[in-house]
Amino acid sequence: MQSPKVERLKINYKTLEEFQKFHEYGLPELSMLEDLEANMVENDNNSPFYGIYQDGNLVARISLYRVDAKYDRYFEPAQDYYEIWKLEVLPQYRNQGLGTALVSYAKSLSLPVKTNARHRSDPFWLKMGFQPVRYNPERDRGESPYVWLPPGVKLRD
Numbered sequence: 797m798q799s800p801k802v803e804r805l806k807i808n809y810k811t812l813e814e815f816q817k818f819h820e821y822g823l824p825e826l827s828m829l830e831d832l833e834a835n836m837v838e839n840d841n842n843s844p845f846y847g848i849y850q851d852g853n854l855v856a857r858i859s860l861y862r863v864d865a866k867y868d869r870y871f872e873p874a875q876d877y878y879e880i881w882k883l884e885v886l887p888q889y890r891n892q893g894l895g896t897a898l899v900s901y902a903k904s905l906s907l908p909v910k911t912n913a914r915h916r917s918d919p920f921w922l923k924m925g926f927q928p929v930r931y932n933p934e935r936d937r938g939e940s941p942y943v944w945l946p947p948g949v950k951l952r953d
């Protein structure tokens with residue numbers, strides 16, 4: 797099977813309409829809507845969202861934020877890393893490898909990747925080659941952090 801095509805999503809009204817189909821719809825989407833209404837962006841290509849379309853419809857998405865090395869409290873040596881948010885595949889498209897394709901895209905950027913395993917998704921992250929991080933209440937504040945390490949990168953103690 798051909799691997800699904802992952803595309804960077806444009807910030808426009810069509811994308812925001814597509815986002816309403818996803819369960820996780822909140823402040824980031826509303827702030828994009830405000831920016832659009834204030835004419836601050838149109839078809840902006842620098843969105844943190846990537847997605848997969850099938851038959852012209854957005855069916856899976858992920859948000860990837862690049863965190864600057866100066867805020868890194870996970871990796872050794874300290875470096876820029878990607879944080880995954882809002883990974884979601886629409887229910888009828890699950891278990892077809894789309895989640896894997898989006899996570900593989902994040903890993904292909906060759907920086908460490910961190911996420912917060914929500915919705916009891918721990919087994920999924922383990923399958924994706926992520927590992928849990930020893931919980932530090934002050935740093936992790938209720939999150940369930942999982943990370944993926946590229947070669948040569950270690951976890952900070």
Ligand SMILES: CC(C)(COP(=O)(O)OP(=O)(O)OC[C@H]1O[C@@H](n2cnc3c(N)ncnc32)[C@H](O)[C@@H]1OP(=O)(O)O)[C@@H](O)C(=O)NCCC(=O)NCCS
Pocket residue numbers: 882883884885886889890891892893894895896897912913914915916917918919920923
């Ligand atoms: C988690 C999620 C993104 C997975 O997407 P998907 O496209 O169904 O995943 P894939 O088809 O690529 O599955 C890859 C593997 O993970 C397994 N898997 C998928 N979802 C899983 C879950 N929630 N728990 C455990 N294993 C899971 C699949 O069975 C598959 O295993 P296999 O390779 O042995 O067959 C999707 O179920 C989803 O959107 N869930 C709701 C939101 C969510 O939980 N987001 C992630 C937490 S932030």
